[in-house]
Amino acid sequence: MHLRRYGPGYSRRHFLALSGAAAAGVLMPLWDAVAQTGEVSKAYPDELLSIEAYSKGRIKAGDEISAANVELVKDLLEPIKYAQIATLGRRLRVAPTTTEIMRLSPWEYLEATLKNRGQARFDARGNVVAADGRPWIGGHPFPGSTDALELMAGLTLSWGRHDAVLYAMKEYDLDPQGEVAFEYQAGWAELSPVARVRLEPKPYWPGREDKLRYQTVFFVGPDSVKGTAYLNVWAYDQHAFPDLYGYLPAFKRIRQFPTDQRFEPLVPGSTLYLSDAWAAGDPLHTWGNYRVVGRGPALAAVSGGWNAAHPNWEHRTHGGPKGKTFWDTTVELVPEAIVVEAEPIGFPRAPVSKKRVWFDARTALPIAMVSYDRRGQPYRSFDGAYALYEDGGKSFKDGAHPYWSWAHVHAYDIQSGRMTRLEQVRSVAGGHVTTVNDAAIYERYLTNAALMRLG
Numbered sequence: 188m189h190l191r192r193y194g195p196g197y198s199r200r201h202f203l204a205l206s207g208a209a210a211a212g213v214l215m216p217l218w219d220a221v222a223q224t225g226e227v228s229k230a231y232p233d234e235l236l237s238i239e240a241y242s243k244g245r246i247k248a249g250d251e252i253s254a255a256n257v258e259l260v261k262d263l264l265e266p267i268k269y270a271q272i273a274t275l276g277r278r279l280r281v282a283p284t285t286t287e288i289m290r291l292s293p294w295e296y297l298e299a300t301l302k303n304r305g306q307a308r309f310d311a312r313g314n315v316v317a318a319d320g321r322p323w324i325g326g327h328p329f330p331g332s333t334d335a336l337e338l339m340a341g342l343t344l345s346w347g348r349h350d351a352v353l354y355a356m357k358e359y360d361l362d363p364q365g366e367v368a369f370e371y372q373a374g375w376a377e378l379s380p381v382a383r384v385r386l387e388p389k390p391y392w393p394g395r396e397d398k399l400r401y402q403t404v405f406f407v408g409p410d411s412v413k414g415t416a417y418l419n420v421w422a423y424d425q426h427a428f429p430d431l432y433g434y435l436p437a438f439k440r441i442r443q444f445p446t447d448q449r450f451e452p453l454v455p456g457s458t459l460y461l462s463d464a465w466a467a468g469d470p471l472h473t474w475g476n477y478r479v480v481g482r483g484p485a486l487a488a489v490s491g492g493w494n495a496a497h498p499n500w501e502h503r504t505h506g507g508p509k510g511k512t513f514w515d516t517t518v519e520l521v522p523e524a525i526v527v528e529a530e531p532i533g534f535p536r537a538p539v540s541k542k543r544v545w546f547d548a549r550t551a552l553p554i555a556m557v558s559y560d561r562r563g564q565p566y567r568s569f570d571g572a573y574a575l576y577e578d579g580g581k582s583f584k585d586g587a588h589p590y591w592s593w594a595h596v597h598a599y600d601i602q603s604g605r606m607t608r609l610e611q612v613r614s615v616a617g618g619h620v621t622t623v624n625d626a627a628i629y630e631r632y633l634t635n636a637a638l639m640r641l642g
Contacts, residue, residue, distance in 0.1 A: 211331045211523055211548040218331035222301060226286045227522065227549050235484055235522035236284050252279040252486070252518075263486040263520070265545055265555045267568035267601050271513065276506035280517045285490045290575045291550045294588040295384040296348040299326030313472055314425050315340050322381040322423055324390040327551050335477035335527040338546050339467060342553060343425065344399070346465040347592065349585075350386040351378040351628045354592070355615045357501070360456035363604030365508030369456035372408040372615040376632035377401070381423065385586070385624045399423045401633040402464075404453065405641045407617040412454050414642035417444075418633065419461070425471035428533075431461075434638040441635050450538050458607040459598045463569050466544045466553035473533030480543065481526035487554035489547060491517040492572030492594030495581040499613045502595050512606050514595045516572055523548035539566060560602070571596040585623045592623075 211217040212230035220229040227236075234240045239247040245259050246252070252260060257272045264272070271277040289297055303317075307328030310316045317324045323344055329337035347354075353376045360369040380395035398421060405416035414436040419429040428446035435442070449462040449469055462468040494502050506513040525546045531537040540563055545555040556569040576582060577589035584590060598607040614620040622628060631637055 211333050216331060217549060218304065221288050225288055227288060228286050231522040236286065238281055238520040241484065241520060246281060248281055248283045250281050252281060260486055263484055265557055265568065266565055267557055267599060268555065268570060270601065275512060277513045278505060279486065282491050282517050282519045284520045284522065288549065291489060292552065293348045293585065293591045296326055299384040300330050302326065304330055312424060312426065314423060315344060322391065322396050325382045325384040330551070333479060333482070333525050333548065335479045338525065338527055338551055339477055339529065340471055341551050342465065342467045343471045344382060345379060346467065347377055349623050350383045351624055351626060353619065353622045353628050353632060354611050355613065355619050355621045356609055356611050357615065358457065359608045361512055361606040365512050367511060371406055371412065371454060373404060373406045374615065374619045374632065376403045376628055378629050378633055386626055397423050401629065403632045406454065407615055407619060415454070416638045416641045417453060418635065418638055428470060428473065432635060432638065434642040436642055441638055447534060458567065458600045458605050463598060466556040466569055474529040475532035476530045478528055479525055480528045483524065485521045485524035485545060485554065486518045487521050487547065488516050488518050488572035489521060489554060490519065491574060493574035493576045493578055495578040501612055502610050513597065514608060521547050521554065524554065565601055568599045568601065569596065590623055
């Protein structure tokens with residue numbers, strides 16, 4: 188006879204009793220469990236590690252969530268995703284919960300998180316620094332935190348968790364009738380001059396310690412936008428707006444754009460803004476009033492998003508009026524999610540009044556975002572799928588380990604019914620190929636001269 192120490196409902200009572208300052212984990216501090224075993228199992232009871240146990244057998248791995256059964260898991264979904272399933276034909280395939288932490292982020296990033304644990308603090312300006320007061324040295328600065336500002340600070344420090352990366356990607360913008368109105372091929376490049384865990388020199392690129400990141404988005408198709416490119420240069424000081432440069436083929440020159448115009452689409456038809464990037468597209472202190480407004484389990488696409496069966500990694504769709512609105516998506520039970528709310532204090536004309544970001548407490552990765560209009564009504568959502576690029580005997584390597592990254596994204600305007608779908612692919616027109624931790628990404632994509640060449 189097996190006596191269960193933590194029966195059904197234990198985790199719900201635990202989350203209801205928690206204060207905002209409590210550590211992540213239910214049975215023991217989460218990152219103590221990670222340090223001991225590399226897994227999260229010791230931190231959570233069975234009902235938070237299995238959708239079957241959580242739902243008392245009503246939903247299990249391999250099942251599909253649809254309008255027919257979504258009420259059973261309504262409490263595990265953010266409101267716009269729930270509405271998409273209940274009214275627009277979105278479906279979610281359920282997978283077992285991933286417990287191995289090294290499958291949920293880049294390997295070296297997680298190693299640095301463990302190595303540097305406990306060394307981060309905020310300086311007098313509110314910027315994250317190491318124990319010696321210099322910029323952060325790598326990995327997440329506050330693993331296991333449930334503090335709203337610490338979670339957002341860690342996310343803003345490193346979006347993709349690689350020192351340098353070029354994502355080849357495709358974008359599809361759908362009208363309210365469910366038809367693809369615009370289709371783009373693009374590249375998105377990021378490079379970190381600080382907190383580096385792979386690229387030499389590390390942790391800093393000498394002479395660039397005052398910069399947080401270089402980031403470029405450029406378009407290679409169709410011809411109407413081919414050559415359009417934008418470069419963001421972020422200061423390490425999180426009160427300062429990035430410098431924003433753009434190359435527009437019609438003018439055949441680079442111009443500098445106002446840095447606070449971050450709530451506008453970059454190309455026609457898109458519902459995606461610079462502010463949306465990784466749910467933290469603006470400097471940390473241009474938003475404020477950070478607070479935790481919810482905590483508990485959630486359903487999210489934190490693994491299994493890579494489509495190894497397609498030679499260019501492209502994904503299948505379903506749902507909506509024409510069966511094209513949503514990516515096929517696999518989700519799993521996330522044992523603990525933390526919902527952080529923030530307000531755009533640095534943007535007097537922002538079309539949003541606040542945003543809510545759902546974090547996976549295990550990794551501090553964003554698993555969903557919902558923004559609200561000035562009336563406080565749900566406005567836009569941003570939900571993505573992650574993957575370790577290893578499946579069925581196939582893999583895409585990041586050095587010694589399989590590549591970890593995002594796989595696809597939905598950016599949805601619930602008020603207009605317009606959808607932007609993004610997917611990371613192997614390559615796009617012009618010979619641009621997904622590349623990770625290659626120092627040459629800087630010269631190829633992240634300078635004004637690179638913008639001219641791309642144009």
